[in-house]
Structures are given as C-alpha cells and as structure tokens.
Amino acid sequence: MPQDLDLTAACGSRPGLLCEFVFEQTDSDIAARIATWLVDKPLRILLILTVAWLIRWFLFRAIDRFVSRIAEDEDRRVTPLPDEITSVAGRRALREHTLASRAAQRAVTIGEVLRSGASLVIFLLAGLLALSELDLNLAPLIASAGIAGLAIGFGAQSMVKDFLAGIFIIFEDQFGVGDIVDTGLAMGKVEEVSLRTTRLRDQSGTLWIVPNGEIQRVGNTSQLWSNAVIDVEVAYETNLDYAIKVIKDTLDEIWKENDPRATVIAEPDVLGVDRLGDSSVVIRAVVKTEPAEQWVMGRIARKRLKEALDEAGIEIPFPQRTVWVRSDQPLDPAQLAG
Secondary structure (H helix, E strand, O other): OHHHHHHHHHHOOOOOHHHHHHHHHHOOHHHHHHHHHHHHHHHHHHHHHHHHHHHHHHHHHHHHHHHHHHHHHHHHOOOOOOOOOOOHHHHHHHHHHHHHHHHHHHHHHHHHHHHHHHHHHHHHHHHHHHHHHOOOOHHHHHHHHHHHHHHHHHHOHHHHHHHHHHHHHHHHOOOOOOOEEEOOOOEEEEEEEOOOEEEEEOOOOOEEEEEHHHOOOOEEOOOOOEEEEEEEEEOOOOOHHHHHHHHHHHHHHHHHHOOOOOOEOOOOEEEEEEEEOOOOEEEEEEEEEOOOOHHHHHHHHHHHHHHHHHHHOOOOOOOOOOOOOOOOOOOOHHHHHO
C-alpha cells in the first residue's frame, strides 16, 4: 500500500507504463518523473500529432477526390470548341466551356474551404489533447479562448459576414466571372469572386469592389437567356396593324440572319400597343437572346427598325404642342386677311 502511495505521488493517479517501470526499477520518484517528462509525455504528444496528421491526410484525399469528380463530370458535359468561334455554334460552345470552367472553379473553392475547416478542427482538438498531456488545467484556457473569440467576433463581425456570404454565393452559383450583375450597390461585369469581395467593372471602366456581406439582392442578366425590350413610337395617324406588321417582319429577318454579334434564340414577339404618349403611340416588342446580348440586339434592332419604318412611310413623331393664344382685344379683319 505505501508503495502504491509512492507510485501515485511520483507518477500521478494515472501512471504511465514507462513511469511505473522506472519507479519499480529505481524506487526513485525523481527518476520516474524525469522519465515521464523526457520520454513518456513527448511520445504521447508525438503520437497525438501523428494521428491528427494521418486523419487530416485521409480527409484531404477524400476532399480532393470529391473535387476532381465534380470537375470531371463538368468536363464530360462540354462539347468541343469549333474552329470558328464567331459562329452561333461556336458562341454557344464557348459559353458551355465558360460555365464548365466556373463549375470547376467553384469545386476548387469548395475544396479549399473544406480543407481549411478540417485542418482547423483537427489541429485544435490535437492541441487540446497535447496540452492535457502536460497536466495543464484547460478549463481557464477554454474560457479565456471563448471570451477572446466573442470579442474578436464582435470586432470582426462584418468580415465574418462577408466570408459567410461569399461561401453561399460560390456554393449556390448565384453569379460567376463573366456575368453581368446588379448587386444594388453597383452594376457591371464580374471580374473576380472571392470569399470576401466581388469585383465588378461597369461600362465606364470603373472597377467596383463590393463586400459580399453587403449584397442583399442580385440581378443576374447572364443566366440562360435575356430579353431585349424594344419600344417603337409611331404617330397617332399611323395604321397600327400595318406598323406592327412592319416591326414583326423586320425582327423576324434579324432572327433568321443568325447575326453572331447578337444571337436570337426564339421567334421575336410584338406585344402590341404598350402606351399612349403625349404625341405618339408606343408599340413594344421583345426579342429573346443569348445571355448578356440584349443590349447589342437592341442597338441592331433599333437601327433596322428605323430604316424599315422610313421605307414604309411610317412617321416616328417628335414632341408636338398646340398653342392657343387668347386676347381681350378683337383682331382686325384686315390683319386676319393679310
């Protein structure tokens, strides 16, 4: 019994094999403690770190396989690019390649987030286990870390919000590089999407850097298809049925031409009279195009419509006003005759 008490005093309530062996051989608590601190505890810590590294290695391999599988699935869906990129088929194939590249980039980003999260959790647990082997009381340390975490969280909550929003933007593919989007804060072409910020370039060339956490809504004009809305004003005296026929025929000609600058993917639709203005009747037409080509399509269509309306003798009116002049003095009939 006294020996058990001496062993507990030398090696603690849970003596290791090495400490117990050295104490039994030397009957010295000092030698047992030296063996514990120089050999036993370092070996345990090394074992904990080795197991943590092996777990991290296996998780990284699984994450890499997951990312590679997503990238390979996207590559198999892509059709080869034709030699003539300016053709309609070439533009569509190029867009498929762009979407596949975005999907692969999204998979890589997801993999980086998963690897970072796995490393943080694994090494945090390994560090706590290693500290416990040094007979440290972890309760104050954990409490202090919790308080520090709360303080850092309150101080950097906007940054945390940006990162979380960036993760969801990438996971859900709300938009990607090459899309033309309206974030409410700025509108332009997306040049870069990171976990914290989104970079947009507007038509004037200004580069906007928008924090992801500040984006409350996104209007993406580059998904699947776009609409070019074209309003044509004609005079009140115009035969509206004839004007609608001219507009429809002109837009159909553009549709059948397959202009590579603005690919029309469906038959144009003339909706009819949309508004009665002060000096004109507004006829609205809608043309469905490839994503982000509605502006080019609108410019081409308006030019062709102007030429077609001029050829058909249909007036595109300018603002007109009728002015009534009232006078208390009667006018001389001779002045009226003159």
